[in-house]
Structures are given as C-alpha cells and as structure tokens.
Amino acid sequence: MKKYLVVLIFLINVSLVLAQDVTKHRVIILSDIEADPDDTQSFIRLFLYANEIDLKGLIATTSVWHKTEINPESIHKIINAYARVQPNLLKHAKGFPEASTLSSLVKKGPSVYGMLGVGAGKESEGSKWIIQELEKEDSRPLWIPVWGGVNTLAQALFTIKNTRTAAETKRLIAKLRVYTISDQDDSGVWIRKNFPDLFYIVSPGDDYGSATWITINSVIQGIDNSQISNTWLAENIQQNHGPLGAAYPDVAWGVEGDTPSFLSLIPNGLNVPEHPEWGGWGGRYELYKPDFSKQKKGNSGVPLEAETRPIYTDAIDRYTPYKPNEYGRSVKVDTTITYADNKATLWRWRADFQNDFAARIDWSVQSYADANHNPIIKLSHSDSLTVKSGEGFALDAFETTDPDGDNLSFLWFNYPEAGSYKKLIKVDGAENVHNAYVIAPRVTKPETAHFILKVTDKGEPALSSYKRVIVTIEP
Structure with a gap:
C-alpha cells in the first residue's frame, strides 16, 4: 500500500509541476552589458520572447570584466529598437509588453566590483528592486538569470538577512531561483556559502571552457555548426530583419554566452525549469557538491573556492543524434558517434532554438501569413x-x-x-x-x-x- 501511495504522490507532484509551466515565469535579469557585445545579443533574443516570460527587472551591473561602471542606457537603446517592432510582434502572438513597460524595468546596480558593493548602507536601486519584487504577493518563484557579476543580488540578500526575521528571510529565499553564467565576481561564492538553501544553478568558477553554457557558441565535432556561424547570423538575424536584427552586434568573444540562463524559462513543452535535472534548452543540471579538486582556474581573477553545499551544476548526457535518411524511414540513429559530456545537455537542442530565434526575428517584420x-x-x-x-x-x-x-x-x-x-x-x-x-x-x-x-x-x-x-x- 505504501508503494502505491508513493507513486500516487509522485504523479500528483508531476501533474502540478507540468501544469504550472503554462504560467509565465517571473524574471529579473542582471547584466554587465557593454563588457561584451553578447549581452546585447541576449537582450535582443530575450525581448522576442517577452510575451512568454514575465519580465520584472532589467538591472545593469558590473563584473570582473567591467568593474567600475554600469550601462543602463545600453539596455534602453535595445528597447528603443524593440518599440519599433512591438506592434508587428503582436500580429503573431499576444502578450508582448509595451516598450515603455520594459523601460520602467531598467535599474542600476552598484558601479563597483563584487563584494565592494555588499554590506551595510550599500543598497542600490537594483538591490531594492529585487527585494520589492520578491516581497510582492505572488506565489510564483522569482528567477534571477545573471549575465555578469552577482553583487546586486548579494546586497539584496544581505539586506533581507539583516532586516527581516529568520522566518521571513527563509520564506523569501525559498522563492528565489538563480542561474549564473559561471562566476563573474567574488560575490557568487559568498552567496552560496551564506545562503545554503538558495536554489542556485552554476558551472562554478571561471573555467568557462568546461562550463555547460559555453556550448551555445562552441564548435562541436561531428555535427553541423553553421547556425552559430557569422554567416548564418548575418543572413538570418542581422541584415534585412528589421530594427532588432540591425541592432544585433557582431560576435567579439562568443555569441550569446548569457542566453542559456533564460532558455529553459521559455514554455515549449520540454522545459520544466523547476527541475533542472530533467534537461531543457538551457542544459541539464544535477544537485550535488562538485569535487573542488577537479575544478580548473581561469584567468579572470575571480577566486576559486571549494563549494560548501550542493548546487545545481554540470550533468552528463549520453546522446546519439538522429540524422535524415534519404530513402525509407525519414530519420535514423547516427551509429557513427555518441557524445557523453555536460555540453551535450545543451547543444543537442541548439539547432531548434536557433531556428526558433530566426523565426521570432521574422515575426518582428513579417505578416502572420508570411512567417512560420x-x-x-x-x-x-x-x-x-x-x-x-x-x-x-x-x-x-x-x-x-x-x-x-x-x-x-x-x-x-x-x-x-x-x-x-x-x-x-x-x-x-x-x-x-x-x-x-x-x-x-x-x-x-x-x-x-x-x-x-x-x-x-x-x-x-x-x-x-x-x-x-x-x-x-x-x-
């Protein structure tokens, strides 16, 4: 009897999780925009899904690559391009917010690096905004995709811990979901040590080459990589695809390295972000304490420290692709190669989400009849x-x-x-x-x-x- 009760409880929980996925996820973005053109690229993709995600904040921050200034005006510039296409996007799907609504969400984090911006009296417009949104009467979790440094969130947590009761602090932290693109300042490690119950997805440290997210712009041997090529971007995104496409900058270090932080928040029938271990467009992540001895040190200057508690981090998929078959059954398993690493958890979906991006940029300029x-x-x-x-x-x-x-x-x-x-x-x-x-x-x-x-x-x-x-x- 006990066994069947366990199964029943599991099925109820699964049904609730999948049912919740039709609800838009609340999201506040932290971005070190102007440290790398890829933040601008990611914002352009993000705004094309602004009808699917409930954007609640767009906060300009620093990072190890951008230590002493923030650039909220660069976010406004992208929103200005979005304003020109928003009416056309509404021809394809309802729910695209007004540009003025997005502009009201742009906030400033501290213009100092890392833990220099965390402590008593160091609140910023951005940290206050996070707390304000977190305290709203909204049962949905608050997702914080972090594209640069995380000190704005660190200060919000510092303020909550020092001004709220222990019970209230626990309640608020339970509503947070964090996905950082590796560690781009010294406050990420501080957060994970001091808030051990915080839901946190990260490939820790600054060894970007080993991280799951890097696969969005990595050339993978044995597959077609054309959809991350500069030629593909020029033809399918940048040129003759309207104001947002024209605003999409050339690749400098890597195309859209920050995008995986929100890809799994897009409701597509596959993504269930409350369960990173189930896998989705943003990769697959399992809850465990990574082996510190296996972590590599990058060259950013961000400290590399042992994790003190389990985090959602890199997981391995054993993946054998399907390939088109010219005669007979239209697809077949590619028996010549199987991949087994953390990177396969993300790139296995890459052709799909790149095509989806290309279609959405078409929505910004084409009629419903002419688009896919x-x-x-x-x-x-x-x-x-x-x-x-x-x-x-x-x-x-x-x-x-x-x-x-x-x-x-x-x-x-x-x-x-x-x-x-x-x-x-x-x-x-x-x-x-x-x-x-x-x-x-x-x-x-x-x-x-x-x-x-x-x-x-x-x-x-x-x-x-x-x-x-x-x-x-x-x-």
Missing part, C-alpha cells in the same frame, strides 16, 4: 502514465496541428538521464510517426522514464515543439 509558427502538439493521453513492468504501452499525438498548415515530422525518444531508470528504452518500431509503442523494462522497484515527443514542421525556418511524457514503471 510552432506546431501545436496535442497528446491523446495524459502527460503522466503508470504502467506495469514488462507491459507495452502506446504514446500518441494524433491531433497535433500546425497553425500554418505545414507538413509535420514526429520523433519520439526516451531521455534516460531525466528519469530514475537510466538505461535507454527504445521505441518498438518506428519512432517517427504520431503514435509510438514502447515495452516497459523489467524493474524491481518503481522507476520513472521520460519520453520526449519532438514535432518539427517543414516551414522556413523549420520550427519544433515538444511534449514530455513521464512514465512510472511499477514492478
């Missing part, structure tokens, strides 16, 4: 199923449609790392049709397995949508 839009997946069953060990079960999305009338391609696959059952469960038969059949493996205790449906249209650019089905397998 994502398929709408409709499952013929619940997104949480319970089956018996060794039992066959069906997965189906027969009623899936495309708003533009495009032809659709289906792909069902098991994501072993996302569930408790870690061995690959293959689809029995064709995995590229709307209905798939799977034989549950033999298990000795209840296990979970995640199956992902990816539906891609044949529009230009080709766009994908997803559904995640979580299957509980009972002995």
Whole structure:
C-alpha cells in the first residue's frame, strides 16, 4: 500500500509541476552589458520572447570584466529598437509588453566590483528592486538569470538577512531561483556559502571552457555548426530583419554566452525549469557538491573556492543524434558517434532554438501569413502514465496541428538521464510517426522514464515543439 501511495504522490507532484509551466515565469535579469557585445545579443533574443516570460527587472551591473561602471542606457537603446517592432510582434502572438513597460524595468546596480558593493548602507536601486519584487504577493518563484557579476543580488540578500526575521528571510529565499553564467565576481561564492538553501544553478568558477553554457557558441565535432556561424547570423538575424536584427552586434568573444540562463524559462513543452535535472534548452543540471579538486582556474581573477553545499551544476548526457535518411524511414540513429559530456545537455537542442530565434526575428517584420509558427502538439493521453513492468504501452499525438498548415515530422525518444531508470528504452518500431509503442523494462522497484515527443514542421525556418511524457514503471 505504501508503494502505491508513493507513486500516487509522485504523479500528483508531476501533474502540478507540468501544469504550472503554462504560467509565465517571473524574471529579473542582471547584466554587465557593454563588457561584451553578447549581452546585447541576449537582450535582443530575450525581448522576442517577452510575451512568454514575465519580465520584472532589467538591472545593469558590473563584473570582473567591467568593474567600475554600469550601462543602463545600453539596455534602453535595445528597447528603443524593440518599440519599433512591438506592434508587428503582436500580429503573431499576444502578450508582448509595451516598450515603455520594459523601460520602467531598467535599474542600476552598484558601479563597483563584487563584494565592494555588499554590506551595510550599500543598497542600490537594483538591490531594492529585487527585494520589492520578491516581497510582492505572488506565489510564483522569482528567477534571477545573471549575465555578469552577482553583487546586486548579494546586497539584496544581505539586506533581507539583516532586516527581516529568520522566518521571513527563509520564506523569501525559498522563492528565489538563480542561474549564473559561471562566476563573474567574488560575490557568487559568498552567496552560496551564506545562503545554503538558495536554489542556485552554476558551472562554478571561471573555467568557462568546461562550463555547460559555453556550448551555445562552441564548435562541436561531428555535427553541423553553421547556425552559430557569422554567416548564418548575418543572413538570418542581422541584415534585412528589421530594427532588432540591425541592432544585433557582431560576435567579439562568443555569441550569446548569457542566453542559456533564460532558455529553459521559455514554455515549449520540454522545459520544466523547476527541475533542472530533467534537461531543457538551457542544459541539464544535477544537485550535488562538485569535487573542488577537479575544478580548473581561469584567468579572470575571480577566486576559486571549494563549494560548501550542493548546487545545481554540470550533468552528463549520453546522446546519439538522429540524422535524415534519404530513402525509407525519414530519420535514423547516427551509429557513427555518441557524445557523453555536460555540453551535450545543451547543444543537442541548439539547432531548434536557433531556428526558433530566426523565426521570432521574422515575426518582428513579417505578416502572420508570411512567417512560420510552432506546431501545436496535442497528446491523446495524459502527460503522466503508470504502467506495469514488462507491459507495452502506446504514446500518441494524433491531433497535433500546425497553425500554418505545414507538413509535420514526429520523433519520439526516451531521455534516460531525466528519469530514475537510466538505461535507454527504445521505441518498438518506428519512432517517427504520431503514435509510438514502447515495452516497459523489467524493474524491481518503481522507476520513472521520460519520453520526449519532438514535432518539427517543414516551414522556413523549420520550427519544433515538444511534449514530455513521464512514465512510472511499477514492478
């Protein structure tokens, strides 16, 4: 009886998590804009999803690369370009905010580096804004994607701890979700040490080459990397794609290194940001205390210190790509190569989110009829199923449609790392049709397995949508 109660509780929790994903996530961005052109690039992509994410703050900060000044005016410049296309974006989807609303969200962090901006009497407009938003009567978590230094958040936490009761401090911290692009000042380590219960995603330190997020602009051997090339950016984003495209700067160090911090907040049927261990567009991260002896030191000057508690950090996917097949079944597994590292957790989705970006920039200038839009997946069953060990079960999305009338391609696959059952469960038969059949493996205790449906249209650019089905397998 106890076993079935555990399974029931799990299914209820899964249903609640997936149901919550239709709610827009509250977000405050911290950005060291002008330290690198990639912050401007990331803001342009972000604003194209401003109808999907509930933006609550855009705070200019410092970082180890930008220690003594902040540049909120650069955020306003991008918003001015957005203002010119916002009416056209509304032709494609509702909910794009007015440019004046975005402008009101631009705030200033301290114009000093790291912990120099943290302490008694060091509140900034940005730190006060974080606290103000955090204290609102809103049951949703507050996400803080950090693109540079994190001292504005550190000061907000310092103020809360020193001016609120212990119970109130605990309540407010429980509402925070932080994803930092590695450590770009010395306050990130301070936060993780002093607030051990804070939900924190990071590839710690400044060894950017080993981080998960770097894969958004890394050339991966054995795959097509053209969609991060300067040629692709010029043709699909920068030139002849309206004011936002024209504002998208050339790559200096790496394209959009900060974007992974918010990619998993975009509701696409795959992303469930409350569960970084399930994987999504921004990568996959597991909760553990990383081995300090294996961390490498970069050259930024940010201190490298041992983690004192578990954090959500780099996880490994074993990933074998599918590739187009000219005759017979339209896709097949690429048996020539399998990847097994933390970087695969992010780049495996890169072609999809780059195409999505290209389509959104088209939305800013094209009519609805001339642009492409994502398929709408409709499952013929619940997104949480319970089956018996060794039992066959069906997965189906027969009623899936495309708003533009495009032809659709289906792909069902098991994501072993996302569930408790870690061995690959293959689809029995064709995995590229709307209905798939799977034989549950033999298990000795209840296990979970995640199956992902990816539906891609044949529009230009080709766009994908997803559904995640979580299957509980009972002995």
